[in-house]
Amino acid sequence: MNPMPPTNTVTQAEQSSFHIAFCVDNHYFRAMGATILSIIVNNPGVHFTFHVLAFAVADAHRARLLKLEAEYPVKTHIHIVSPDLFSQFSHFIASTYYSPAIFTRLAIPDVLQEYTDKVLYLDADILCVGKLDELMALPMDEQIAYVVPDAEATTVRRAAALKLSQVKYFNSGVLYMNIKQWRAHRITEATIEAMLKGGNDFRFPDQDALNIALDGKATYIAKRWNYLYGLIGDLENDRRAMYDVGDAVFIHFAGAVKPWADWCLHDSRAIFAKYHGMSPWADMPMDQQPQNYKEMRMHSRFLLKRKQLGASIKWFWKYLLARPR
Structure with a gap:
């Protein structure tokens, strides 16, 4: 991949900042805004730099990111990624409900190499409910990436289907990347190769391919850093109250129903609404x-x-x- 080099000068504050990346399309900026506010509110005193990788960004969202910088001690960068980089995956995109934005995370290490040596990638359907101190303190010298195990049943099925060397399989909604090591081990290239070779048989195209590329190379950390919460399971049984998530720091609403769906009547709506209401996207209503x-x-x-x-x-x-x- 040959992304454009950064056009912004990296400030001294950013050099000591904690960098977080999102890959979204225009439909997901509202959700990302809540994610960002949940991180800021629960981590006072930490300077964050938020990177947004996208194929295109509406002027209204650019303005909201600038408002975010004006209201909070953060820096934001927009990185426009050419869709041409992912043309070889067009058949995956056409045959699934996935947005093409999921593939942009493969460009993160190349795009951000001049900004930072480590970056936390997050899906935009995640809310932070705790401090990131322990995560930020993890040693990064020789690690390629820290990852979080998926649900046990999913792990067993996918590890067998992909013929992984161990019964380990991670959910790619949270990836803490060592940019230098990632690039040195050519993880992006290995992921692309895995998709081109077997992607038609993958259940989760980019996630399965990342698991193949990082098989035996990623370091697993506790589920509290990517706590998978399936709203469908609650709603299928008419349970509207959230169950106890223990010491979870990142709650990942990874299923087809999201906490911004006001029509679902689940209590998770209140958590999303809290942070959404504090964000520059508060003028965009939840889905009624x-x-x-x-x-x-x-x-x-x-x-x-x-x-x-x-x-x-x-x-x-x-x-x-x-x-x-």
Whole structure:
């Protein structure tokens, strides 16, 4: 990959800053804003530099990032990544619900090499509810990346399917990268090679490929740094209160239902709303109704669990009308 070199001078404050990267499209800036505020609020006294890698950024979101800098002791950088870098993955993107933005994380080490020697990548459906001191203190001299194990059942299935050397498999929503070591071991290139070789059989295209590329090379840390919370499991059983997440620092709402879906009536909405309301994206409302046919179908199912038969039928009918023919 040959991304453009940075056009901004790296300030002294940024050199001692903790760098965090996101890869989003314009639809996910609202969610990313809540993630960023949850990090800032729970880590007073820490200077953060937030990097946003995207194919395009609307002027309104650029303005909100500048507002973020004006209101909090942080620095932000936008890095425009050319879609041409990922043209070889177009068939994966076309055949799944994934946004092309998921592939931009492979460009992070090359794009940020002039800014920092280590960076924390986060998915934008994560909320921080604790301090990052322990994570920031992890030794980084020889490590390539710190990763967090996925759910046990997923680990067993994917480790076997991918023929990994150990029964270890990580969720790629949190990646703490040593940029120098990552590039020296050519992890991005190995990930691309894995996708081109076997991507059609992968369950999670870039995540599976990253697990192959980092097999036996990544260092696993506690699940509290990427606590996977599936809202669908709660809602399928009409449980609207959040269960205890223990000492989790990052809560990752990795399923198809997100805490900004006001229609789901789950208590996780309050956590998202708290940080969303403090962010420059607060003027963008939460989703009052399902946004697509898949959400319509889930909403119908959840309403049936709540014994709201009439409403369930209404949303199932909307699903039937909206789904692709």
